[in-house]
Amino acid sequence: MTDKRRFTVIDGTPAPDTPAEQVRKRVRAMPRPKAMPQCGRCGGREYIEAKIGIGKSVTKQKLCVLCLMQGQRVVMG
Structure with missing residues (x-):
């Protein structure tokens, strides 16, 4: 293969x-x-706290309300 880069920043x-x-x-x-x-x-x-999964395998994420109202899903940390 060649060393050609696919992506550039x-x-x-x-x-x-x-x-x-x-x-x-x-x-x-x-x-x-x-x-x-x-x-x-x-x-x-x-x-807003979003819960993904059921039972013991539940993942909780905090989503920004202001960004969510604009259609963007931003996880807060």
């Missing part, structure tokens, strides 16, 4: 510097308590 364009994006950057930079999860994408702290 490119630098994406940064988010536009709108007032809403400035607020998101400020909220993401704020210190937060360990017990309070925060969305890495929008900075929101509201979440």
Whole structure:
């Protein structure tokens, strides 16, 4: 086989510097308590707990409400 790479990494364009994006950057930079999860994408702290599976093999994930309302599934950590 050849050493031809299939994928290349490119630098994406940064988010536009709108007032809403400035607020998101400020909220993401704020210190937060360990017990309070925060969305890495929008900075929101509201979440819905989704359970996947039945019985003993249940996986729980915290999904950001604000991103979920926009049609994006973001797991909070």
